[in-house]
Amino acid sequence: MIRLFNHQPSTTSRLFWRSCVTRYHYYSTEKPSFDGTTPAFSKIACIGTGKMAHALLKPMITTGFHPAKDFTVFDVSTNLMEQVSNELGVQTAESIPEAIEGADFILCAVKPQNLNAAFFAEFRKAQPHPNAILLSVIAGKTIDVFHHTHINKIVRSMPNTPAQVGEGMTVWSCTPNLTGSDRNLIQTVLSTCGHSMYVDDESYIDMATSISGSGPAYIFLLMESMIDGAVHMGFPRDKATTLVYHTMLGSTLYAMESGEHPAILRNMVTSPSGTTASALYELENGKIRTVIKDAMWACYRRSLEMGNHDSNVGPGRSQTPHVVHAATPDSELSSDDEEVVRQR
Numbered sequence: 001m002i003r004l005f006n007h008q009p010s011t012t013s014r015l016f017w018r019s020c021v022t023r024y025h026y027y028s029t030e031k032p033s034f035d036g037t038t039p040a041f042s043k044i045a046c047i048g049t050g051k052m053a054h055a056l057l058k059p060m061i062t063t064g065f066h067p068a069k070d071f072t073v074f075d076v077s078t079n080l081m082e083q084v085s086n087e088l089g090v091q092t093a094e095s096i097p098e099a100i101e102g103a104d105f106i107l108c109a110v111k112p113q114n115l116n117a118a119f120f121a122e123f124r125k126a127q128p129h130p131n132a133i134l135l136s137v138i139a140g141k142t143i144d145v146f147h148h149t150h151i152n153k154i155v156r157s158m159p160n161t162p163a164q165v166g167e168g169m170t171v172w173s174c175t176p177n178l179t180g181s182d183r184n185l186i187q188t189v190l191s192t193c194g195h196s197m198y199v200d201d202e203s204y205i206d207m208a209t210s211i212s213g214s215g216p217a218y219i220f221l222l223m224e225s226m227i228d229g230a231v232h233m234g235f236p237r238d239k240a241t242t243l244v245y246h247t248m249l250g251s252t253l254y255a256m257e258s259g260e261h262p263a264i265l266r267n268m269v270t271s272p273s274g275t276t277a278s279a280l281y282e283l284e285n286g287k288i289r290t291v292i293k294d295a296m297w298a299c300y301r302r303s304l305e306m307g308n309h310d311s312n313v314g315p316g317r318s319q320t321p322h323v324v325h326a327a328t329p330d331s332e333l334s335s336d337d338e339e340v341v342r343q344r
């Protein structure tokens with residue numbers, strides 16, 4: 001069952017904030033499961049068997065979305081490929097063409113630097129299903145790049161590593177030729193490893209890379225810093241780790257469930273002349289907000305660079321991305337699509 005938080009706001013500003021936070025954000029209390037009686041695809045190929053590929057493949061199998069026998073994987077690293085095959089029970093291929101031969105769903109999870117002319121030359125040797133959909137999880141690489149393949153239906157996505165525990169957040173966009181049912185299918189695939197958000201303008205994926213894609217690394221750094229701070233004071237590391245994990249998890253659930261703006265929740269912790277005020281003073285003195293925003297801009301610029309796009313964006317730079325990309329993330333969704341998005 002999926003819980004959707006949809007409380008009634010009491011003021012205009014709360015209405016605005018809540019419309020931002022409840023539109024897509026959910027906490028799933030149970031993972032989806034499938035009975036396997038109506039398989040969505042005839043063959044699923046996965047090129048690249050690194051961490052992200054593993055994070056997406058495993059739940060597709062464990063939720064019963066597709067049996068392991070329907071998957072064929074290929075990786076230039078035979079060791080890695082064998083490891084994934086042994087763990088998940090999927091078939092292996094000796095080449096990219098062998099993996100994608102007859103496949104109607106192709107997961108492309110190679111490293112960005114390996115998406116080169118040689119890769120595409122290999123790719124074009126195969127005969128995938130004529131109606132095949134290719135889903136890329138490769139950072140920075142735009143949909144255009146995949147026109148070097150002979151696949152017409154392309155999905156570009158940016159997942160994140162919490163997909164490993166079914167709490168991923170994947171942002172995705174696609175070529176206009178994906179039908180409504182193709183898009184629903186993509187939502188379903190992504191639902192096996194967590195939450196998803198469709199964006200009609202692919203440039204939002206570069207921005208999302210700096211939010212949800214790389215975001216887990218920022219959170220882990222914050223976790224580490226708090227744990228180390230606690231140890232510095234004399235707290236046992238395991239106990240400190242428990243306190244930090246539950247503080248992060250509890251704060252996130254509280255923010256989502258209350259629907260309040262984080263500033264309101266922060267003020268509620270902060271007593272006059274109290275301990276939190278002292279801590280917040282130091283954080284602001286260290287320019288924590290600007291440091292975080294600068295890090296996100298750097299991440300966004302790097303994603304644009306990896307796609308060979310003009311990356312001169314951000315404070316004090318020549319490009320203003322919000323002018324270039326005027327659409328909103330969901331402006332082109334049909335009401336049916338929106339419903340699908342809401343249900344995840």
Ligand SMILES: O=C(O)[C@@H]1CCC=N1
Pocket residue numbers: 139209213214
């Ligand atoms: O660091 C990277 O390039 C990838 C993309 C998002 C998360 N990791």
